[in-house]
Amino acid sequence: MRLLALALSLSLLACRSRDETDPETWIRRLDERDAKVRIQAVQQLRKLKAKQAAREVAALLKDPLVKEDAALALEDLGGRGQVDALLDAVDTTVGAGSDAAARAANRTNARIAEALGNIGDPRAGPALLRLARATDDTVRLAAVEALGNVKATEAIPELSHIVDDAAAPPLLIKRAIVALGQIGDPAAIPALTHGLVIERQGVSFLPESSFALFLIGAPAVEPLMKIAQDQDPAYLAWAKENNRAPAGTYAKTALVLGDIEDARAVPVLLGKLKYVDPDPVPGTSRLLSNLVKTFAANALGRMRAVEAGPAIQALVSTTNPQDEDLTTLAAEALVWLGDRGQARELMKKAQKGLVKQRVVVAQAAALFGEPALGSDLATLATRESKGSPPACVRQLGELALVVDDPRQACSLLAAQFSELAKPLDGAGGGDPRARLACRRSRGPASAQGHCPAARLTTRPRTGKDPVSQGTRRVAPAASEAVPPVINLPEPWRS
Numbered sequence: 001m002r003l004l005a006l007a008l009s010l011s012l013l014a015c016r017s018r019d020e021t022d023p024e025t026w027i028r029r030l031d032e033r034d035a036k037v038r039i040q041a042v043q044q045l046r047k048l049k050a051k052q053a054a055r056e057v058a059a060l061l062k063d064p065l066v067k068e069d070a071a072l073a074l075e076d077l078g079g080r081g082q083v084d085a086l087l088d089a090v091d092t093t094v095g096a097g098s099d100a101a102a103r104a105a106n107r108t109n110a111r112i113a114e115a116l117g118n119i120g121d122p123r124a125g126p127a128l129l130r131l132a133r134a135t136d137d138t139v140r141l142a143a144v145e146a147l148g149n150v151k152a153t154e155a156i157p158e159l160s161h162i163v164d165d166a167a168a169p170p171l172l173i174k175r176a177i178v179a180l181g182q183i184g185d186p187a188a189i190p191a192l193t194h195g196l197v198i199e200r201q202g203v204s205f206l207p208e209s210s211f212a213l214f215l216i217g218a219p220a221v222e223p224l225m226k227i228a229q230d231q232d233p234a235y236l237a238w239a240k241e242n243n244r245a246p247a248g249t250y251a252k253t254a255l256v257l258g259d260i261e262d263a264r265a266v267p268v269l270l271g272k273l274k275y276v277d278p279d280p281v282p283g284t285s286r287l288l289s290n291l292v293k294t295f296a297a298n299a300l301g302r303m304r305a306v307e308a309g310p311a312i313q314a315l316v317s318t319t320n321p322q323d324e325d326l327t328t329l330a331a332e333a334l335v336w337l338g339d340r341g342q343a344r345e346l347m348k349k350a351q352k353g354l355v356k357q358r359v360v361v362a363q364a365a366a367l368f369g370e371p372a373l374g375s376d377l378a379t380l381a382t383r384e385s386k387g388s389p390p391a392c393v394r395q396l397g398e399l400a401l402v403v404d405d406p407r408q409a410c411s412l413l414a415a416q417f418s419e420l421a422k423p424l425d426g427a428g429g430g431d432p433r434a435r436l437a438c439r440r441s442r443g444p445a446s447a448q449g450h451c452p453a454a455r456l457t458t459r460p461r462t463g464k465d466p467v468s469q470g471t472r473r474v475a476p477a478a479s480e481a482v483p484p485v486i487n488l489p490e491p492w493r494s
Contacts, residue, residue, distance in 0.1 A: 023050035030056050035065040042066060046073040058082040061089040068104060071111035075118055083121045086112050090127050095135055109134070110142040117146025125152030132158055141175055148179025156183060160191035163198075163205075170203035177205055181212025186219040188212070193227055193235060196252040197244045206252060214259045221262045228253045228268050247277050247288035251295040258299025266305045272296035273311045283322070290326040297326075301333025309339045316346065316361060318353025327357050331364035343368035347376050350417075355395040359416055366420040374421040381418035385410050 029041035045053045054077040060070040094105035116124035131143035147155040162176040177195045180188035195209030213220045226232040257265040277288035300308040315330040317323045334342045346365035350358045392409035403409045
């Protein structure tokens with residue numbers, strides 16, 4: 001009986017030793033003579049996320065047959081205890097050869113760089129900096145990203161050089177900009193301000209550069225303000241050499257200043273609301289002037305700079321189609337400011353002009369949630385209902401609405417304004433910024449008109465999004481008419 005029990009125990013132990021979900025099973029196989037078994041064991045330990053095996057896996061970095069798989073596994077398993085082994089495993093002699101050995105060595109170097117970046121130990125900085133200068137693009141990409149993860153301040157000159165290198169691949173530039181933001185040192189600001197306005201092979205780096213400057217935060221405010229006021233000689237010389245238009249610089253610095261939300265920037269941004277571009281072509285001058293004003297107004301709105309209200313209000317116009325984007329963003333900025341005194345002035349401007357801009361302005365006024373505006377909207381709707389059918393059909397076309405029966409055109413046009421008044425009935429005030437946020441969220445509640453004091457969304461009869469699908473909407477019958485969505489866009493980030 002005892003012999004039977006012993007046999008059963010040994011059998012259970014044997015089964016346990018072959019349990020493929022037990023990391024110990026694979027750790028024991030790391031010493032197998034067959035390289036295929038060792039590779040399989042490393043791969044399985046990575047799948048099991050067996051960090052307790054990191055030391056044994058790191059020892060295999062000296063095994064030329066298993067080195068690449070070991071480096072890959074240490075991306076997930078490695079810790080500070082494996083940094084020295086990873087650094088020792090870097091091959092500094094390999095070039096950009098196309099033979100199998102060179103390709104394998106470069107893949108391994110890239111894996112090592114990724115592992116060191118994931119660990120985040122600053123001791124890896126010098127080795128990663130050498131890899132960032134490699135001739136193989138995959139190695140450079142991995143090393144540049146890792147330099148940001150380890151916050152290697154010694155890499156700022158090299159990363160800045162990559163940003164300014166016209167021959168660098170766009171993806172490498174993006175990685176360098178992101179890394180500079182992660183490092184977070186003010187020494188990176190000159191390169192990042194270049195990244196705001198450069199393009200390579202048609203690729204913009206504005207999203208990465210603006211976020212990197214945002215991460216640096218307050219130290220970036222003074223340099224950005226100087227650039228916005230043409231007070232940085234080095235930047236002016238660089239912009240002239242690289243043919244960067246002033247309007248793009250002013251607009252994008254305003255964008256970042258709005259992101260950082262430092263009150264020191266308010267006077268500079270207020271000045272940009274009056275910008276007039278010197279381009280000799282009137283149409284181009286107006287376009288570029290409006291671009292700068294749009295970004296400045298949006299930044300001031302996001303900063304809740306209430307003192308900017310009158311100057312932003314002056315930008316709202318319903319008379320010129322070239323001012324549509326400027327009017328849209330300026331009206332949104334007024335809502336973000338939350339100064340209810342601006343609602344009445346917006347309502348006055350909605351009385352006449354181009355219908356698309358009038359609806360935008362009326363929507364912005366409605367977002368303030370002032371019950372007194374309900375009668376103004378009703379009066380406006382009544383006036384529109386008495387217009388001539390041909391004129392109403394034309395205006396509905398400007399709103400991308402098609403009416404089947406021209407006799408109903410004026411009723412449908414009137415509904416674009418009267419429906420805005422319905423949520424104002426019994427509105428008890430509230431925060432207009434909350435209503436704007438609800439409107440822009442496009443969540444299920446807002447889609448059903450449940451944003452406070454604003455009914456702001458409809459579905460086209462085609463079932464397609466008219467913005468993303470390019471489909472014109474068919475106007476509903478007068479009894480079911482609701483105002484079209486006139487998007488209040490973010491400023492362009494590219």
